[in-house]
Amino acid sequence: MCKIMISVGEASGDLHGASVARALKNIQPDSKIFGMGGKAMRAAGVDIVYDIADLGVIGFVEIVKNLPKLFRLRDTLGELMERERPDVLVIIDYHGFNIRLAKIAKQKGIPVISYICPKVWAWGRGRAKEVAETVEKVAAIFPFEVDVYREAGAKVTFVGHPLLDIVKTTMDKDEAYHYFGARPKEPVVLLLPGSRQQEIVNLLPVMLETAEKIVKQVPNCQFFLPVASTISREMIQDMINQYHVPVILTHDNTYDLMNIADVAIAASGTVTLEAAILNLPTVVIYKVAALSYFLGKIVIKIPHISLPNIVAGRKIVPELLQYAVNADNIAKETMPILVDSNVRNTILQDLAEMREKLGSPGAVERVAHEILAVARSPVGGSK
DSSP states (O other), X not given: OOEEEEEOOSHHHHHHHHHHHHHHHHHOTTOEEEEEEOHHHHHTTOEEEEEGGGTOOOSHHHHHHTHHHHHHHHHHHHHHHHHHOOXXXXXXXXXXXXXXXXXXXXXXXXXXXXXXXXXXXXXXXXHHHHHHHHOSEEEESSHHHHHHHHHTTOOEEEOOOTHHHHOOOSXXXXXXXXXXXXXXXXXXXXXXXXXSHHHHHHHHHHHHHHHHHHHHHXXXXXXXXXXXXXXXXXXXXXXXXXXXXXXXXXXXOHHHHHHHOSEEEEESSHHHHHHHHTTOOEEEEEOOOHHHHHHHHHHOOOSOOSHHHHHHTXXXXXXXXXXXXXXXXXXXXXXXXHHOHHHHHHHHHHHHHHHHTTOOSOHHHHHHHHHHHHHHSTTOTTO
């Protein structure tokens, strides 16, 4: 039996953690898997010792405000590692917290695998060196990450992007229209404000104001909002009630909903790549506290912030950042995708080319084999 600890910090990491857990159970059914996660990991059979529902924070200023809480949580998980002695710790994204947890694991002789690793191509190569000095193995999901981590001294394997395994529809379009109560011949717009409360507060009001503007030009437009497991449905509904636009809330089968949508307005993050894989044009928006944005501009080294544009190496979907995030600008970017077939077809072609750069399916199973290889090695935590 292998004892495997997984640490994630937000809804997207919970999704990846759940996929890894299922793959591990398929390969070695008696694996004991526990750690920090959410509903998806719990449903995949992970023993959740800390639920991430109230954890997610973004931006330098916001993280500083939550440091005492994060330090206590780190220490609690460190004590758990000492008691349980897992054979391996798997850290998934959420770098600021997880790299500190990884350092505790290393001190205890517990090997660490970094999966969905820090975006060193955005933040600079200093983080690659820190990761290389701390973890046993890096499972890279983008081909351009490999050289950066290898040059920093890390043992790294390109496993491909897990979303190619995860992002799959479960019903055809006719079934999806019926399931969600959507009208097949009328436009569908998705509002995707994020999986963290702070994102909802920052972005949902401007999305709803944008929806009001869109519906004035396209009266039959339908708006849907998938609610992340980490967010209160009641909070979302209270915000919607302040605007004069009907928005249908959903909570499952989000990929099927994406498959029938015409365009999404989305917070920058993993969801933009999920949408791209499903051929859904997206207007990407990003807004944090002013100081966080100022500091981010200093350290972020790339020209784009959305994953489809980063992977493509050029702008293929619209991006609006910080002070440009207002209803007029968002509507200006969204409307051509809804009404101009030439604009829409160009984006669809660009998305298809981008998807080819993500590698081949099978990433999750490859990661699971990497994890078990480290767990079974002589350096495993309980060996």
